[in-house]
Amino acid sequence: MSELVSGGAAVIDALVAHGVTDVFGIPGTHNLELYRHLRGSGIRHVVTRHEQGAGYAADGYARVSGRPGVLVTTSGPGITNAVTALATSYADSVPTLAISPGAPRGRVGADVGWLHELKNQQAALEAVTDRSIRVERADDIPEVVADIFEGFATRRPRPVHLEVPVDVLEGEWLRRPGARRPLPEPVRPGARAVEAAAAALARASRPVVIAGGGSRRAADHVAALANLGIPVLTTVNGKGVLDERHAAALGASARLVAAHEVVNDADVLLVVGSELGDSDLWGGVVAPGRAGERTVIRVDLDPRQLHKNVRADVPLLGDAAAVLGELVAALHAAGAPSWPAERAAEARRRIDAEADERSEPWAQIQRSLAAALPADTVVAGDSSQVTYYGTVHYWPFGTANRLLYPTGYATLGYGLPAAIGAKVADPGRPVVALFGDGAAMFSIQELVTATELGLGLPVVVVDNGGYAEIREQMVDRGITPEAVDLYRPDLPALAKAIGAHGIAVDDAADLGRAVASALSADRPTVILHRV
Structure with missing residues (x-):
């Protein structure tokens, strides 16, 4: 028997049909019909403390699980907050799906002061994703989502944005069964x-x-x-x-x-x-x-x-x-x-x-961690020296998809939310976040997310006093260093204020033992190491 529901159900039903089990995001005024149907769908929703964090978490989730990561935002500032994360996924060919409301039908570009109004939201997202698709009818959503997931499996995997007008999300939809589309054979040359x-x-x-x-x-x-x-x-x-x-x-x-x-x-x-x-x-x-x-x-x-x-x-x-x-x-x-x-x-x-010409202090840190942690540990790094000079060269990996790192877009703030996404994707697998103090402050609010989830996540912050790489580049160009030597907050105390654990480890040789112990904790542990 057919059921009359809102257009939000068409989106959630399509996600369920394509095996989505987890989404990351933040509710807002214009996406509430999605949340009406999320509850009871079997999909777990992880609320982050910033939409950029939701995007990075979806990216880390996709890299570890091999399945597309999904994020849900509201319109306007909600989806534009996620733009940097989507650009990161685009640069590194990671399949993520961002779902947001858009202006009502007939109102795009009207410039009438509608809440969250952008000149052209879809165009803004088209600039940083593989495709931004706007659906004008709820009946079209199942086929559009099927096409998106087929593309993830058969094309270069890059992020896609799905925009659903608010009036379509909130309008009536006669529910109909949705099904996953059979995938074609892999593309082969002659x-x-x-x-x-x-x-x-x-x-x-x-x-x-x-x-x-x-x-x-x-x-x-x-x-x-x-x-x-x-x-x-x-x-x-x-x-x-x-x-x-x-x-x-x-x-x-x-x-x-x-x-x-x-x-x-x-x-x-x-x-x-x-x-x-x-x-x-x-x-x-x-x-x-x-x-x-x-x-x-x-x-x-x-x-x-x-x-x-x-x-x-x-x-x-x-x-x-x-x-x-x-x-x-x-x-x-x-x-x-x-x-x-x-x-x-x-x-x-x-x-x-x-590589050994520039090994210290990075090699000792990596070797201490590699020796103490399980062989399948996922390392979520950042655009930090400890990652691109350290983990890349001095932590030998035996399998792929273990290093989460924003290679192409080189953003800061990726590591912590990506680690959360990895842990949600595979709760039983050891995950470590490892990045510099400059990167930490770009997304430190997501430590609240990890604490709320009760994740046994070691968060290793290697403090080298600020934006050290940029400082070195200034010096190399004969520029007096400016705005790169940062105030150093007490990160272990900040972690404790949030409800996480926080410790400092002075000797790099002791880092491995501290991180191994933190894997079994009932909440995240910030481990500060100064170099």
């Missing part, structure tokens, strides 16, 4: 292209693989290439795709000059799921071999990426796991040789030597 790539690799004397974030679901096939002796370098987003203790692993060191030299010496370069951008290479240039004497093979689900920054000689458009599976099979069929292990070992020695 057999000739795969054969050409396999032939080039089989002839190579100095092959190298760069595995980016797009390779995370193709880890077994990346390992199969490494087992042939092909050195594998990862970007930061690909960290752990290949166990960093593997003999052919060069680590997540694509930013180092020594790694650039290894890549540029290659006669065949296989790039999987990476745009080879500045955030991956830190100003380095990928120019393997000399023209006519090298072959670049690129594997990507996004056709716009196949020639970006470095032109592909053999472009392979498709899902990384499907493409690499065919490529590995073709290599074995072609009788591909095993490349000598000494080449990868020598490259790793050169890369490690460069």
Whole structure:
């Protein structure tokens, strides 16, 4: 029997049909019909203390769970507060869905002083997401949501914004059953292209693989290439795709000059799921071999990426796991040789030597934590030196999707809410937030969220006195440091005032034990370490 409900039910029903179990957000005047139907839907709602926190939490949730992260905001300032988080997900190809109300039908751009009115809210969100979709009828919502989730599974996964006019959310809707749309087969290139790539690799004397974030679901096939002796370098987003203790692993060191030299010496370069951008290479240039004497093979689900920054000689458009599976099979069929292990070992020695030039104080912190924590621990970092100089290089990962880090957009304030999202996604898994004091103050309010949820979440704040990286850049340019040496609050006391635990650890060697103990606490623990 049909049931007459509000348009908010169409949104919630569609989320339920697509297996959504958790959403992050904040209720507001214009999205209340969503909350009417959330209760009783089986979906858990986590209320954050800022919509940006909801966006970062949804991002961390998606990276750890492999499922799209969902956030719900109100119109105007609610959704614009989440813009930076959505831009972060866009830069790192993370599937998040932001749902917000919009101006009533016929009122977009009216400029009449409607509450939360923007000149064009949808256009603002279109600028930072893969798509911003406005639905004009509640009946259209089930199909639109099905299309969004199909896109997450079959296209480059990037955030999508769904805008529902307030009058549609609050209007009547005759409820009808919704269903999940069957997904098509993974995108694959033609057999000739795969054969050409396999032939080039089989002839190579100095092959190298760069595995980016797009390779995370193709880890077994990346390992199969490494087992042939092909050195594998990862970007930061690909960290752990290949166990960093593997003999052919060069680590997540694509930013180092020594790694650039290894890549540029290659006669065949296989790039999987990476745009080879500045955030991956830190100003380095990928120019393997000399023209006519090298072959670049690129594997990507996004056709716009196949020639970006470095032109592909053999472009392979498709899902990384499907493409690499065919490529590995073709290599074995072609009788591909095993490349000598000494080449990868020598490259790793050169890369490690460069990393060690800037190891302190970051290496000691990471090694203390790595030694004390379980091997599957998720580390939620930030655009902080302790992350990009520390965790990236000195904490070896054996699997992918363990480092949550805003690589491309390089935002501050990501780490704490992303850690909350990770913990919601997988409550039984150890999660640690690890970032600097500058980053901490961008989202410290989310410590209230973690406390309210009773999360045993260690929050390690490495205090180096403010915005140390920016201070160094000022000094390098001959600028007198300004606005970078920050007032240092008593963070353990602040944590206790919120209701969390708070301690200070002076010796980096003791950090691991303190964090391991905090994993079993009944609430988050802020652990302050000054360097």
